[in-house]
Amino acid sequence: MTGAGKVVCVTGASGYIASWVVRLLLDRGYTVRATVRDTADPKKTLHLTALDGAKDRLHLFKASLLEEGSFDAAVHGCDTVFHTASPFYNNVKDPKAELLDPAVKGTLNVLGSCKKASIKKVVITSSMAAVSYNEKPRTPEVTVDETWFSDPQICEKNQQWYVLSKTLAEQAAWKFSRDNGFEIVIINPAMVIGPLLQPTLNTSAEAILKLINGSSTYPNLSFGWVNVKDVALAHILAYEVPSANGKTIVI
Numbered sequence: 001m002t003g004a005g006k007v008v009c010v011t012g013a014s015g016y017i018a019s020w021v022v023r024l025l026l027d028r029g030y031t032v033r034a035t036v037r038d039t040a041d042p043k044k045t046l047h048l049t050a051l052d053g054a055k056d057r058l059h060l061f062k063a064s065l066l067e068e069g070s071f072d073a074a075v076h077g078c079d080t081v082f083h084t085a086s087p088f089y090n091n092v093k094d095p096k097a098e099l100l101d102p103a104v105k106g107t108l109n110v111l112g113s114c115k116k117a118s119i120k121k122v123v124i125t126s127s128m129a130a131v132s133y134n135e136k137p138r139t140p141e142v143t144v145d146e147t148w149f150s151d152p153q154i155c156e157k158n159q160q161w162y163v164l165s166k167t168l169a170e171q172a173a174w175k176f177s178r179d180n181g182f183e184i185v186i187i188n189p190a191m192v193i194g195p196l197l198q199p200t201l202n203t204s205a206e207a208i209l210k211l212i213n214g215s216s217t218y219p220n221l222s223f224g225w226v227n228v229k230d231v232a233l234a235h236i237l238a239y240e241v242p243s244a245n246g247k248t249i250v251i
């Protein structure tokens with residue numbers, strides 16, 4: 001198996017994408033250190049500890065995005081880190097506390113721990129939210145690609161707080177990478193759908209449920225969708241393929 005003998009860390013491991021990253025890593029033979037906010041919460045951990053290979057090769061660590069150094073123990077001695085932890089909510093009351101600080105400070109805290117541990121390559125979950133929110137034209141001949149970045153001023157003006165959180169977090173990660181000679185690969189998926197491993201309903205899957213039960217109406221918009229298994233595999237290949245670098249749109 002590709003990951004036999006290798007130790008990796010997945011932050012925010014109880015989340016939708018992260019749970020699938022953990023599952024695929026275990027399937028490939030990796031030993032996985034999974035960080036969650038509360039290791040005593042069965043809703044965060046039982047679906048992970050039930051995975052094939054988890055008994056021997058999954059280790060849970062408690063860590064908080066806003067607590068500097070709390071990821072040190074989890075990442076120490078790892079071959080790579082998959083940083084997926086970042087809140088995704090649509091209806092927020094305090095954007096700074098609920099979205100912006102956990103996304104930006106959390107990313108820097110995790111990267112700081114990775115630097116201390118001399119980890120050479122980190123894979124970070126971003127989003128198309130950090131790519132396509134700008135004032136570039138969207139005519140049929142225009143291709144949205146990895147050279148695109150969302151404009152924080154536009155996000156703030158339109159109060160698109162989740163979009164702003166992903167945009168600022170990605171900017172912070174690139175700056176950290178440049179300042180510290182640190183290799184990162186950013187994964188930018190579109191709206192993620194597919195089977196849930198975790199017992200709670202996540203935001204992107206909830207959008208599908210609302211379409212099914214008619215509990216919400218939607219504006220006349222179109223955007224990309226991508227299967228969660230493909231997104232998880234993209235994270236792993238970003239580490240396993242030596243030439244993988246920079247931004248990678250997954251759609």
